[in-house]
Amino acid sequence: MFHLLCNRVSTTAPLRPLYSHLNRTQGLWRQPRSRLYTTQLANAGNSSGQPSNAAGRIWGLAQAAVRQSACWMSKPPGGALKFILGPVVLTISARVLGSVAYCQADVNNNVLLELQAKETEPEFDWHILWEFVKPQLFALLGAVVLAFGAAILNIQIPLMLGDLVNIVARYMREHTGNYMREMRGPALKLLGLYGLQGLLTTGYIILLSRVGERVAADMRKTLFQSLLRQDVAFFDSNKTGMLVNRLTADIQEFKSSFKLVVSQGLRSVTQTVGCFVSLYVISPKLTGMTVVILPCLVGAGALIGSFLRRLSRLAQEQVSKATGVADEAIGNVRTVKAFAMEEREMQLYAWEVDKSCEMNESLGSGIAVFQGMSNIVLNCIVLGTIFAGGSLMAGDEMSPGDLMSFLVASQTVQRSLASISILFGQMVRGLSSGARVFEYLSLEPTIPLSGGGRIPYKSLTGRVDFMNITFSYPTRPGQRILKNFNLIIPPCKTVAIVGESGGGKSTVASLLERFYDPSSGVIMLDGLDIRTLDPSWLRGQVIGFINQEPVLFGSSVMENIRFGKPEATDAEVINAAKQANAHRFITGFPDGYNTVVGERGVTMSGGQKQRIAIARALIKNPSILVLDEATSALDAESERVVQEALDRATTGRTVLIIAHRLSTIQRADLICVMSNGRIVEAGTHAELLSKGGLYADLIRRQRSEGEK
Numbered sequence: 059m060f061h062l063l064c065n066r067v068s069t070t071a072p073l074r075p076l077y078s079h080l081n082r083t084q085g086l087w088r089q090p091r092s093r094l095y096t097t098q099l100a101n102a103g104n105s106s107g108q109p110s111n112a113a114g115r116i117w118g119l120a121q122a123a124v125r126q127s128a129c130w131m132s133k134p135p136g137g138a139l140k141f142i143l144g145p146v147v148l149t150i151s152a153r154v155l156g157s158v159a160y161c162q163a164d165v166n167n168n169v170l171l172e173l174q175a176k177e178t179e180p181e182f183d184w185h186i187l188w189e190f191v192k193p194q195l196f197a198l199l200g201a202v203v204l205a206f207g208a209a210i211l212n213i214q215i216p217l218m219l220g221d222l223v224n225i226v227a228r229y230m231r232e233h234t235g236n237y238m239r240e241m242r243g244p245a246l247k248l249l250g251l252y253g254l255q256g257l258l259t260t261g262y263i264i265l266l267s268r269v270g271e272r273v274a275a276d277m278r279k280t281l282f283q284s285l286l287r288q289d290v291a292f293f294d295s296n297k298t299g300m301l302v303n304r305l306t307a308d309i310q311e312f313k314s315s316f317k318l319v320v321s322q323g324l325r326s327v328t329q330t331v332g333c334f335v336s337l338y339v340i341s342p343k344l345t346g347m348t349v350v351i352l353p354c355l356v357g358a359g360a361l362i363g364s365f366l367r368r369l370s371r372l373a374q375e376q377v378s379k380a381t382g383v384a385d386e387a388i389g390n391v392r393t394v395k396a397f398a399m400e401e402r403e404m405q406l407y408a409w410e411v412d413k414s415c416e417m418n419e420s421l422g423s424g425i426a427v428f429q430g431m432s433n434i435v436l437n438c439i440v441l442g443t444i445f446a447g448g449s450l451m452a453g454d455e456m457s458p459g460d461l462m463s464f465l466v467a468s469q470t471v472q473r474s475l476a477s478i479s480i481l482f483g484q485m486v487r488g489l490s491s492g493a494r495v496f497e498y499l500s501l502e503p504t505i506p507l508s509g510g511g512r513i514p515y516k517s518l519t520g521r522v523d524f525m526n527i528t529f530s531y532p533t534r535p536g537q538r539i540l541k542n543f544n545l546i547i548p549p550c551k552t553v554a555i556v557g558e559s560g561g562g563k564s565t566v567a568s569l570l571e572r573f574y575d576p577s578s579g580v581i582m583l584d585g586l587d588i589r590t591l592d593p594s595w596l597r598g599q600v601i602g603f604i605n606q607e608p609v610l611f612g613s614s615v616m617e618n619i620r621f622g623k624p625e626a627t628d629a630e631v632i633n634a635a636k637q638a639n640a641h642r643f644i645t646g647f648p649d650g651y652n653t654v655v656g657e658r659g660v661t662m663s664g665g666q667k668q669r670i671a672i673a674r675a676l677i678k679n680p681s682i683l684v685l686d687e688a689t690s691a692l693d694a695e696s697e698r699v700v701q702e703a704l705d706r707a708t709t710g711r712t713v714l715i716i717a718h719r720l721s722t723i724q725r726a727d728l729i730c731v732m733s734n735g736r737i738v739e740a741g742t743h744a745e746l747l748s749k750g751g752l753y754a755d756l757i758r759r760q761r762s763e764g765e766k
């Protein structure tokens with residue numbers, strides 16, 4: 059049995075190719091199911107006994123890693139990739155984007171049978187935190203110094219209070235001297251101490267809150283940038299709600315913990331140590347008693363506190379559940395209304411809210427009992443200290459001032475120890491929130507957003523070649539969508555792809571946009587592999603994309619069209635709207651181009667949204683236009699107007715049309731029929747009709763459906 063161990067696969071050369079492949083197929087490892095689940099790899103062992111594409115690739119890379127493994131057999135595994143090679147089991151420890159993955163091969167050594175993935179918490183990376191804290195280092199150091207100073211002053215307070223009490227006690231005993239004059243000095247000193255401590259506290263809180271806010275703001279900006287840089291495959295396998303939660307709740311939690319731990323942590327530790335020294339100096343005997351009792355009480359308090367925190371977490375989770383129900387119902391209010399499900403949604407929400415109310419009530423009762431008990435215990439400690447201290451005083455081992463100092467200092471120690479135990483829980487929560495945020499900060503997209511790739515100098519003719527493309531979606535690596543797909547789109551010609559639903563037509567468009575990269579094969583643009591081109595330039599300037607359900611942003615019509623070319627003048631926007639047959643209806647609105655379209659364009663009709671989307675695509679004057687069922691959601695009249703706009707838009711451009719309604723593509727220069735991930739027929743409308751094959755069949759079926 060070999061144990062090939064490495065904790066950080068990304069930094070270990072032999073496993074790097076394996077890691078980057080797993081990274082690319084991350085959806086496979088991170089499906090949102092239970093924490094421990096089994097996924098049968100579709101097609102894992104095919105009929106010929108060969109491993110499937112994805113499984114085989116992981117297998118090959120793992121074997122390559124095994125061959126090079128001799129020099130890095132160390133460190134205990136956090137998890138393992140497990141391969142059974144007949145009698146031999148290979149275990150490769152691999153942290154795969156926060157998941158630990160297990161793969162098994164059968165006894166024939168070459169087929170991956172199943173894959174198990176167990177979600178693990180991502181680890182907190184201190185280096186990343188340092189990068190955020192570095193720009194705020196001076197403010198942070200300032201805060202630390204001030205907080206430390208405030209804590210040191212706090213240690214002085216019990217001692218000075220004791221001095222005052224000693225003066226009072228002496229005066230009461232002897233009734234000699236000038237009471238006011240004796241008191242004035244120490245009282246003023248104490249007042250000064252209070253004032254200075256207040257100033258230091260104000261200073262460190264201001265500095266720390268500035269550091270916390272700036273670190274959190276930087277983290278938010280960087281995380282948002284990092285998320286938007288990710289490729290489409292990433293969003294296929296990560297829920298929007300969860301990602302937004304990282305931007306909001308997780309960063310908020312991290313910020314609060316950071317501020318609390320730095321300020322209170324430092325203060326509490328300094329005060330605990332300082333006050334313990336004071337206690338010992340005042341009375342070693344009493345301190346001995348305290349040392350025995352205090353830890354027991356603080357321990358019991360920490361235990362009950364952790365139980366209450368768990369309850370509080372559960373109650374918070376329940377509140378988020380209720381919010382989730384409300385969020386979904388309000389977000390999909392049209393669907394809820396269309397199915398008359400308002401009552402059911404109300405009940406669902408009421409049920410979740412009642413549950414959270416119950417939990418919060420229990421939590422409230424728990425906190426009340428805890429606080430009541432704490433009060434009793436703390437008062438008993440005071441009583442006990444006075445009791446024991448009094449007997450020491452009777453034996454002249456202690457002065458009244460010492461007893462006072464002891465009481466105040468021991469209370470400070472209790473408070474500090476209690477806050478350390480609470481802070482520890484807070485720190486754990488903060489670290490796990492931070493780790494969840496950092497996890498996505500260091501994630502590199504497989505397809506970079508921009509840079510690296512080049513931008514050709516010459517203007518494009520717009521010829522596109524799909525050469526031998528094979529493709530599976532990263533979330534379903536076992537299902538091959540395109541198989542040896544070949545297609546040439548000549549410059550300034552219109553090519554239409556038709557075929558059965560789910561046959562892979564939209565996938566072809568996604569590959570051209572480079573939302574995904576093919577598993578094998580090349581897509582060429584004017585003879586250049588699109589993987590060598592700058593993706594930002596490709597999507598932003600070369601390809602215009604219009605799909606079935608265009609999504610608009612909740613701003614004005616003008617801004618929505620300008621989204622296609624941010625530097626466009628008003629005249630350019632209006633011109634694009636005219637080309638898209640949108641100018642007339644836009645100027646018909648009371649606010650014209652300043653009309654706000656509502657969230658996701660909800661105040662526009664389907665045809666209007668589509669024409670704004672066409673204007674948005676046309677304003678960048680793309681060489682290639684991709685129309686993915688652009689008119690299929692429209693009624694006949696809207697379709698006529700949109701089609702007219704599209705006919706105008708497509709002139710002089712290379713156009714790829716993906717169509718359901720065959721009536722819209724009959725004038726295309728080439729029509730390709732797709733089945734099972736490849737093109738099975740190609741020709742003009744007339745040629746394909748006369749051939750009497752699949753296309754003729756589709757036309758016949760659509761005509762007969764239209765007549766029904």
Ligand SMILES: Nc1ncnc2c1ncn2[C@@H]1O[C@H](COP(=O)(O)OP(=O)(O)OP(=O)(O)O)[C@@H](O)[C@H]1O
Nearest residue numbers: 294531533534539558559560561562563564565566
């Ligand atoms: N993001 C994705 N992740 C995983 N599988 C996907 C994804 N998008 C599409 N698929 C799958 O890929 C296959 C082809 O989908 P595609 O959308 O390309 O088909 P289509 O021919 O355009 O279908 P339709 O005509 O119904 O729009 C389908 O089986 C679909 O379930």
